[in-house]
Amino acid sequence: MTFPTLRHVAFAGLLLFSAAPALAAEIEIPIHHTEVADIGVTPKVGDTLTFVNHADIAHNLYLTFEDGTVQTLDTQPPGTTKRTTLAREGHVIVRCWIHPIIRMEFDVSDK
Numbered sequence: 100m101t102f103p104t105l106r107h108v109a110f111a112g113l114l115l116f117s118a119a120p121a122l123a124a125e126i127e128i129p130i131h132h133t134e135v136a137d138i139g140v141t142p143k144v145g146d147t148l149t150f151v152n153h154a155d156i157a158h159n160l161y162l163t164f165e166d167g168t169v170q171t172l173d174t175q176p177p178g179t180t181k182r183t184t185l186a187r188e189g190h191v192i193v194r195c196w197i198h199p200i201i202r203m204e205f206d207v208s209d210k
């Protein structure tokens with residue numbers, strides 16, 4: 100019996116990796132008082148954003164996508180989480196209907 104060489108193992112791993120769809124990431128974004136934290140990475144289409152409200156006030160975030168689509172995440176009381184999966188690439192602006200001072204922007208890359 101012969102053992103596979105490191106090269107064979109690496110090749111098999113490459114095949115497995117390329118055959119599997121890219122794993123979607125879940126990115127947690129804290130909200131403190133009236134500040135939505137920067138996302139810190141460039142998310143991909145299919146990734147999920149999780150906004151966690153650590154403030155003691157309610158927020159109502161909405162995302163404006165590059166094509167003009169607006170997605171409202173609805174009222175988010177203190178201590179609650181809102182989740183959205185990114186469906187399209189391009190520039191996104193996050194704002195709050197209640198607190199116009201809130202603004203966070205990021206870009207979504209395609210897969």
Ligand SMILES: [Cu+2]
Nearest residue numbers: 158195197198
């Ligand atoms: Cu707000």
